[in-house]
Amino acid sequence: MSGEFPRAGFWRRFASLVYDTLAIIAFAMLTVVLYLFAVQGLITLDVISLNGAEDVSALIQESLLLSSVRSALLVTVALVFFGYFWTKSGQTIGMRAWRLKVQTNEGCLISWPQSIVRSLSALLGLGNLVVLIDFKNKKALQDYISKTEVVTLTKEENKRIYRELD
Template identity: 25%
Template sequence: MPSNFVTSDLPCPLWRRLLALVYDLLIVVAIVMVVGLLCQLATGGTLINTGARTVIPVWYQALQGLVVAAYFISSWRRGGQTVGMRPWRIQVTRDDGGRPTLQQTLIRASVAAAPLVLLLLNSVIGLRPTLWTLLVVWTGWFAVALFDPRRRAIHDFAAHTEIRLLQ
């Protein structure tokens, strides 16, 4: 935890954490683009087959997931904040206010990303219904924070973490 930040006991309002997530989405898009470029260069431009049906290799999808997870996990471990959390002055902490452990950050990232498994429905119900289903599930994932006094989402409950305002 950086010494110039003092975490308050105040939980972070949901609107603030969602805006931080929008900022982080920009970082994630940049990360995915760089990894995609490097993989395209490494495969001579044959990474994704766009014939009658687009085929994206499973190893590439796993690599993208690992790199994005590494961004969040390393940010939470290093200072409790992602790039998107800094301007909103919020920080991930353990339930007791301490720095999250590696295990907690792994659980937090895994549970937060769990709804992505719904993307497997694409081949069964199509892309649009799959994306709407994913959006509804993620909305529920975060809506829990509206009713919890400490404003925790599902992944916070699972990892025993919370998002707090910085003083």
């Protein structure tokens, strides 16, 4: 455990996740719009056809391949969102607002492989429920699996990290 900052509790993590979910929804909406345009472009170029579907959206919904590609894109958006912020500063948008930072157990920034493992093992945020019963360590399921921790920063340290990003 990092001796410098205390580990974050459940409610701070939850509030941070709400903020980040809103940001991810915005990126997901943009991704879906771009994907719809791409599929429409393929239809226009006669690469694929509507095959009796009412519109592009219905075609994607009816096609296992197209809906799987859309799902893969949305998962990728979430993984890239968290991975980018966690590996660059240890803080997502929501974490910055709630003065949280994810780091290795040794206090360093996490790696891309750790961020992917952490994201996937979070189980859409449900992994944070472990914090409610892990009174001593205040670690979530994803913390244990990815060998990371989430700490609560002081206002000064939070500002310092933000200034270093410039």
